[in-house]
Amino acid sequence: MANPLFERKPLALLLDEVKGENRLRRVLGPVTLTSLGVGAIIGTGIFVLTGVAAHDKTGPALALSFALAGVACIFAALCYAEFASMVPVAGSAYTYAYATLGELLAWIIGWDLVLEYTVASSAVAHGWSAYFQDLLGSVGVHIPFVLGNTPFDYHPQDGSFPATGAWMDLVSIGITIVITAILVKGIKESASINTAMVVVKLAVVLFVIVAGVAFIDPGNWTPFAPYGYAGFSLFGHTVFGQSTPDGAPLGVLAGAAIMFFAYIGFDSISTHAEEARQPQRNIPIGIIASLVICTVLYIAVSVVLTGMVPYDQIDINAPVADAFRQKGLPWARRLIDVGAITGITSVMLVMMLSQPRILLAMSRDGLLPKGFFAAIHDKFRTPWKSTILTGVFVALLSGFIPLRVLAELTNIGTLFAFVIVCAAVLVMRVKHPEAERPFRAPLVPLVPILGILFCLALMLSLPTENWVRLGVWLAVGFLIYFGYGRRHSVLAELRKSRQR
Secondary structure, three states, rough: OOHHHHHOOHHHHHHHOOOOOOOOOOOOHHHHHHHHHHHHHHOOHHHHHHHHHHHHHHHHHHHHHHHHHHHHHHHHHHHHHHHHHHHOOOHHHHHHHHHHHOOHHHHHHHHHHHHHHHHHHHHHHHHHHHHHHHHHOOOOOOOOOHHEEEOOOOOOOOOOEOOOOOOOHHHHHHHHHHHHHHHHHHHHHHHHHHHHHHHHHHHHHHHHHHHHHHOOHHHOOOOOHHHHHHEEEEEEEEEOOOOOOOEOOHHHHHHHHHHHHHHHHOOOOOHHHHEOOOOHHHHHHHHHHHHHHHHHHHHHHHHHHHHHOOHHHOOOOOOHHHHHHHOOOHHHHHHHHHHHHHHHHHOOOOHHHHHHHHHHHHHHOOOOHHHOOOOOOOOOOOOOHHHHHHHHHHHHHHHOHHHHHOOOOOOOOHHHHHHHHHHHHHHHHHHOOOOOOOOOOOOOHHHHHHHHHHHHHHHHHOHHHHHHHHHHHHHHHHHHHHHHHHHHHHHHHHHHHHHH
């Protein structure tokens, strides 16, 4: 008898589950899906993390880090697109793993995605708070320090966690509450709001590129890679390249591992496959189009930013707006603050929109309590209970945990998910070559293998503490799975019924 831990969920059962009253509305087209992808991708990566990566990890070589992270994402995106066209239901990588690798690995990746979206949303809320406070400060209004910052910070140079004297970041908590209320209202309204915000932030990003070119000083690009081009490590121990005193890697590869956060978002499109009008066609279009658009913009902004300001003088909280302030353009600073706030809001919206759909898919399989996580609002047709729960956790994390900790923790979870999806494409091509694939990833097995190798290389370039945190999170997940999920899963119930 096959080990039930690795029993795969039949494709037919996956598709049957989304019929009837418990399914979501199919209201999203290719433009809206691409907009959701751009909305999730462009935001914190450009307006916040460029400062952290350039200042702490890469220097002007940040553009190379963006390009390297983008290549890793391209391979994973092609694999996501193939699966999303085959299995147009909620759940993203979790669902794909269940259909190909079995229940236990599906639980691992689902639990990992919960970590990804929750922590990513919290990190994005930090960026929103920083730019909102910067905008208020430009007009003479200041949030009290104790209510605008986390109680402690993290210094990667020596691995310390010094107290800040603040109580909480009340601003990030407030925006989380607002976003949660919008998401409970409905997917169509959320997508429409997101599309409007995407238009605004793209206009501001283009302004940054065009206006910033005039202030570029080529001397700021020298040295181009002050931390080197390497930064490869094994579980936090640098193998080649420079490192911090506590052993964390520095360089282009280490920067790519951090800036990978900036690309999180294209995979969230696949979580909305059940809400797409023509998922077999529209999901691949949305995934690939949003990734290409954002990669080009990221590289352009990183070149302009590091050309405007010496890398060691870049502000890590609001780098783009501060660069224009340093050039004596306060009006541009305010414009960028508005664009950043708009852009980061759309990132939060998409991230927090995706999280409850992962929980919905897991609860449909019985791995989480259906009465709570699979509850669909009678009027709004949204997973409202899990949306509110997501909002609570995002508010707590963003209010009390510093940005640097959240950003690195998000990356390792996302990279792990991408490795699983690339591996699942290989398995599915062998196990089910006859399955209908409206979109086929090209050059298989080369593309998924390269996706696995690139993502693993970036994972290994993250500091040791990220692996420890991931291990703790997965250990908690195993307790929930073996304590509840394994006994209540749909496949377990089917096995019991067959044995009667």
